[in-house]
Amino acid sequence: MTRRLLLLLLPIGFMGVAFFLYQGLGLDPSHRDTALMARDFPEFEATTLRDEERQVDQTLLTGDVTLVNVWGEWCPACKQEMPQLLELADNGIRMVGINYRDTREKGLEFLHEFGDPFEVNIFDPEGSLGFDLGVYGAPETFLVDAGGVIRYHHKGYVSPEDVRERILPEVEKWR
Amino acid sequence: MLIKMIPEIGHFALVIALLMAVIQAVMPLAGAATRRPLWMAYGHPMATGQFFFVAIAYLCLTASYMLDDFSVANVANNSNSLLPWYYKFSAVWGNHEGSVLLWSLMLAGWGYAASVFSGDLPRDMVARVQGIMGMVCVGFLLFILMTSNPFERLLPNMPQDGADLNPLLQDFGLIVHPPMLYMGYVGFSVVFAFAIAALLGGRLDAAWTRWARPWTNAAWACLTVGIALGSWWAYYELGWGGWWFWDPVENASLLPWLTGTALVHSLAVTEKRGSFKSWTVLLAISTFSLSLLGTFLVRSGVLTSVHAFANDPSRGFFILMLLTITVTLSLLVFALRAPRVSHKVGFNLLSRDSLLLINNVLLVIMTVTVLLGTVYPLILDSLGLGKISVGPPYFNALFVPLTVVTCVFMGLGPVARWKSMEAGELWRKLWLAGAVSLVLGGLMPLLYGGEWNLWVALGIISALWVVLPIVRDLFDKTRHASSFVAGLRKLSLSYWGMVLGHVGVAVTIVGVAVVSNYNIERNVRMSPGTTVEVAGYQFTMTELTNRRGPNFLADTSVIHVQRGETGRSFVMRPEKRLYLATGMPMTQVALRPGLFRDLYVAMGEDLGDGSYAMRVQYKPFVRWLWLGGLLMAFGGILAVLDKRYRRAMSRKKSADAAPTATVQEATT
Amino acid sequence: MALIRMLSVAFVLMFSASVIAGGIEVREFDDPVTEKRYRDLTASMRCPLCENQAIDDSDAPISADMRERVYLLLQDGQSDIEIIDHMVQRFGDYILYNPRLENRTYLLWGLPIGLVVIGFTVVVLMIRARRHASAKALSAEERARLDALINRERSS
Numbered sequence: 001m002t003r004r005l006l007l008l009l010l011p012i013g014f015m016g017v018a019f020f021l022y023q024g025l026g027l028d029p030s031h032r033d034t035a036l037m038a039r040d041f042p043e044f045e046a047t048t049l050r051d052e053e054r055q056v057d058q059t060l061l062t063g064d065v066t067l068v069n070v071w072g073e074w075c076p077a078c079k080q081e082m083p084q085l086l087e088l089a090d091n092g093i094r095m096v097g098i099n100y101r102d103t104r105e106k107g108l109e110f111l112h113e114f115g116d117p118f119e120v121n122i123f124d125p126e127g128s129l130g131f132d133l134g135v136y137g138a139p140e141t142f143l144v145d146a147g148g149v150i151r152y153h154h155k156g157y158v159s160p161e162d163v164r165e166r167i168l169p170e171v172e173k174w175r
Numbered sequence: 176m177l178i179k180m181i182p183e184i185g186h187f188a189l190v191i192a193l194l195m196a197v198i199q200a201v202m203p204l205a206g207a208a209t210r211r212p213l214w215m216a217y218g219h220p221m222a223t224g225q226f227f228f229v230a231i232a233y234l235c236l237t238a239s240y241m242l243d244d245f246s247v248a249n250v251a252n253n254s255n256s257l258l259p260w261y262y263k264f265s266a267v268w269g270n271h272e273g274s275v276l277l278w279s280l281m282l283a284g285w286g287y288a289a290s291v292f293s294g295d296l297p298r299d300m301v302a303r304v305q306g307i308m309g310m311v312c313v314g315f316l317l318f319i320l321m322t323s324n325p326f327e328r329l330l331p332n333m334p335q336d337g338a339d340l341n342p343l344l345q346d347f348g349l350i351v352h353p354p355m356l357y358m359g360y361v362g363f364s365v366v367f368a369f370a371i372a373a374l375l376g377g378r379l380d381a382a383w384t385r386w387a388r389p390w391t392n393a394a395w396a397c398l399t400v401g402i403a404l405g406s407w408w409a410y411y412e413l414g415w416g417g418w419w420f421w422d423p424v425e426n427a428s429l430l431p432w433l434t435g436t437a438l439v440h441s442l443a444v445t446e447k448r449g450s451f452k453s454w455t456v457l458l459a460i461s462t463f464s465l466s467l468l469g470t471f472l473v474r475s476g477v478l479t480s481v482h483a484f485a486n487d488p489s490r491g492f493f494i495l496m497l498l499t500i501t502v503t504l505s506l507l508v509f510a511l512r513a514p515r516v517s518h519k520v521g522f523n524l525l526s527r528d529s530l531l532l533i534n535n536v537l538l539v540i541m542t543v544t545v546l547l548g549t550v551y552p553l554i555l556d557s558l559g560l561g562k563i564s565v566g567p568p569y570f571n572a573l574f575v576p577l578t579v580v581t582c583v584f585m586g587l588g589p590v591a592r593w594k595s596m597e598a599g600e601l602w603r604k605l606w607l608a609g610a611v612s613l614v615l616g617g618l619m620p621l622l623y624g625g626e627w628n629l630w631v632a633l634g635i636i637s638a639l640w641v642v643l644p645i646v647r648d649l650f651d652k653t654r655h656a657s658s659f660v661a662g663l664r665k666l667s668l669s670y671w672g673m674v675l676g677h678v679g680v681a682v683t684i685v686g687v688a689v690v691s692n693y694n695i696e697r698n699v700r701m702s703p704g705t706t707v708e709v710a711g712y713q714f715t716m717t718e719l720t721n722r723r724g725p726n727f728l729a730d731t732s733v734i735h736v737q738r739g740e741t742g743r744s745f746v747m748r749p750e751k752r753l754y755l756a757t758g759m760p761m762t763q764v765a766l767r768p769g770l771f772r773d774l775y776v777a778m779g780e781d782l783g784d785g786s787y788a789m790r791v792q793y794k795p796f797v798r799w800l801w802l803g804g805l806l807m808a809f810g811g812i813l814a815v816l817d818k819r820y821r822r823a824m825s826r827k828k829s830a831d832a833a834p835t836a837t838v839q840e841a842t843t
Numbered sequence: 844m845a846l847i848r849m850l851s852v853a854f855v856l857m858f859s860a861s862v863i864a865g866g867i868e869v870r871e872f873d874d875p876v877t878e879k880r881y882r883d884l885t886a887s888m889r890c891p892l893c894e895n896q897a898i899d900d901s902d903a904p905i906s907a908d909m910r911e912r913v914y915l916l917l918q919d920g921q922s923d924i925e926i927i928d929h930m931v932q933r934f935g936d937y938i939l940y941n942p943r944l945e946n947r948t949y950l951l952w953g954l955p956i957g958l959v960v961i962g963f964t965v966v967v968l969m970i971r972a973r974r975h976a977s978a979k980a981l982s983a984e985e986r987a988r989l990d991a992l993i994n995r996e997r998s999s
Binding site for chain 3: 414415417423521524529536540555561566573698777788790
């Protein structure tokens with residue numbers, strides 16, 4: 001009798017495995033939180049896109065809640081999400097761009113054509129700041145709180161729903 | 176008119192096949208339960224008809240591909256009018272829908288074969304096997320019709336031309352690899368059906384085992400070839416010279432192979448000694464379940480893999496349901512009907528029985544390890560514990576030592592006697608083999624490159640230790656024959672199957688050990704006139720040209736290779752291709768294969784000044800990997816062809832013949 | 844939703860135009876040991892963008908950046924552990940093909956080892972049980988005598 005009961009553990013055990021597999025179906029394998037979550041924005045020194053004389057560093061991102069958007073002229077999804085970013089800027093949110101792996105010329109052309117929601121754009125032609133941020137493809141958007149700590153990360157295209165359902169609530173939360 | 180309707184005919188044939196499968200799933204089982212021969216008799220005609228109609232559907236899809244019917248979504252997405260005919264033919268299974276159809280065709284084919292060759296099995300047993308096969312077929316046909324219809328039309332907006340087959344799949348390897356692999360996966364469904372039928376009928380006797388063995392060996396041989404072909408294809412097609420990456424899809428094929436290997440061995444014990452019965456049945460269930468699990472992992476998109484199919488959650492859900500129902504029900508049947516107190520047969524620590532037990536335990540540990548590593552990231556993720564990756568370093572760290580330990584017992588197994596044997600006898604038979612393996616294996620790496628390497632030494636010692644006791648055994652077995660050759664000819668085919676299977680494992684181990692540790696890779700800048708030396712070969716780029724293929728443009732570099740100063744010389748032509756329809760760039764490596772080394776040249780980036788980055792690799796013994804796989808599979812086939820199974824098949828059907836059948840003792 | 848899917852497809856295509864034969868770069872190393880370390884490190888790190896590929900054979904731009912960084916850190920004289928930490932700090936544990944031993948991975952590393960122990964125990968217990976099963980009716984002395992008889996017959 002005990003043997004039968006032990007054997008019945010087999011189908012029950014499998015049901016457990018199947019439950020995990022079922023859970024797995026609802027997960028997005030490509031979705032990952034950034035490794036920098038709840039950590040200080042990395043230290044950097046760079047010039048700005050518009051003014052190659054102006055030096056900026058991580059203190060640029062302290063003082064107010066800031067959305068940092070990593071973009072490049074070569075990235076189609078960056079163009080698609082510009083209207084949403086402009087809307088966020090209109091809502092009074094401080095926006096800082098990182099012009100990632102681009103040339104000044106192309107970057108400025110992009111802002112001219114698609115609009116410029118950014119208070120300032122950090123020029124990162126080699127992608128070294130992007131690397132320290134763990135960026136592996138644009139666009140990516142980071143929320144940095146007033147203390148310069150990364151609080152939220154959005155990978156890829158920001159849709160109007162994302163703005164409403166995720167980004168605005170997060171901004172409110174950390175203000 | 177009829178030509179235009181081909182896709183609809185195919186679709187309709189699938190529906191008919193499904194109806195037949197339903198009847199096949201219900202009637203024979205009901206007949207066996209209520210002892211009604213008439214109901215049981217539905218099994219064979221339904222299995223035949225179902226095979227026929229699935230084959231029609233398959234032919235219809237192939238015809239759509241051959242006729243460039245781009246109104247069929249599947250054809251439009253995976254073919255192109257410029258595609259050569261043989262790739263149109265193989266493109267049928269180069270995508271999700273088509274490959275499930277191929278899978279179903281094979282399932283129906285195996286079901287039909289099992290029904291035809293059911294020789295002397297009792298009628299109710301045959302009926303149950305047919306019924307179980309019918310159920311599995313219902314599952315897969317429903318899967319096709321509900322989530323993966325290959326005959327869907329793009330009307331009225333049909334494209335002018337197709338989107339083309341993924342260039343990675345335009346290759347001979349793709350023509351042969353998936354069908355062999357599926358033959359293996361699906362073949363285990365027959366063994367599974369035998370196991371469930373035996374549980375339902377409460378009949379797990381020697382006749383049952385003798386029936387299950389050839390089917391297991393056949394499926395195992397197909398799976399072995401399928402895996403070897405897949406590894407070979409990745410090696411020459413992906414352009415970086417790797418042959419196994421522990422990718423979830425590769426693991427999905429390795430899992431049923433491991434339990435299938437365990438099953439092959441435990442069936443041997445069950446047939447010869449009548450023990451391990453429940454265990455054998457459990458392995459049969461596990462092997463087919465792992466085939467299904469593999470299908471789920473590959474096609475549901477829960478794991479990221481380089482081989483990913485176009486994923487769709489509804490498909491994943493359907494396969495998960497199919498998997499859950501199949502596994503839970505069969506384990507339930509197992510729990511309720513497994514032989515109450517299995518017939519205890521005694522054996523000692525030193526006996527073939529106990530060695531095979533250890534072999535099974537090791538194979539199961541390997542299976543659990545691979546399964547755990549494959550699904551662990553998924554489990555952590557669904558528990559909200561973050562994303563991690565489990566890759567080659569983890570699997571190698573655990574799998575390699577387990578393989579070495581397995582080899583230790585593989586050396587003992589073939590010379591050991593059933594039931595019990597004296598340590599002294601074992602020692603007398605094996606001390607020489609052991610000493611030779613240690614000395615030769617320890618020295619071989621020195622002879623080879625001068626650079627001694629522990630892993631190469633361990634690999635060669637293990638391989639020799641697997642092979643030499645078998646050689647010794649061959650001499651022992653032929654001692655009383657008139658001559659050595661005459662003695663060899665007297666040995667049974669299943670004995671030769673074992674020999675080849677084990678030698679195949681040894682050959683593969685040598686390949687793995689040597690190529691993993693003595694591989695030489697150099698990345699160099701080359702332009703016309705540059706010469707590079709790798710492992711005693713001079714590689715000189717003489718020319719950079721370009722050419723136009725049927726559906727691609729290519730930059731080709733012409734490289735003259737010479738061995739040493741005066742050795743043979745030949746030309747290698749690696750390419751960078753741009754496929755026109757997809758705009759996909761591809762690296763076409765140039766390969767110079769050889770039994771003891773491959774030369775492998777891949778073309779990288781254009782460095783701007785008329786030179787290219789090139790990767791030149793020297794891969795010693797890499798062919799041994801797949802050669803070993805082929806040997807193993809050949810061994811499996813020999814075992815299928817053994818006389819005692821053929822005799823069983825040709826014997827007249829009679830219910831009482833089975834339990835009293837004599838067991839031909841061929842190997843001891 | 845469809846737009847998002849379309850965009851994400853475009854996005855992936857953008858970055859990994861092909862899945863093959865990346866990482867063919869010409870690098871100079873001071874000594875073969877460093878070269879081997881470079882190979883091992885790049886082979887054990889996962890490209891964060893691609894499907895399932897190590898950075899050493901992926902041609903995604905991020906993999907090229909990561910290889911370059913590994914190379915620079917090696918030239919800088921950093922140890923393997925320092926280099927791995929450097930990368931994990933930026934890209935997370937996800938990039939490690941060799942998961943570190945920590946709370947959430949105890950089971951991953953422990954279960955196979957535990958199974959070996961359990962498997963060994965089961966084999967020993969089973970063999971002991973079977974040995975008794977064959978001669979349950981006999982006393983120890985009788986069994987020994989029988990074994991001796993059987994063995995004598997066997998070896999003759």
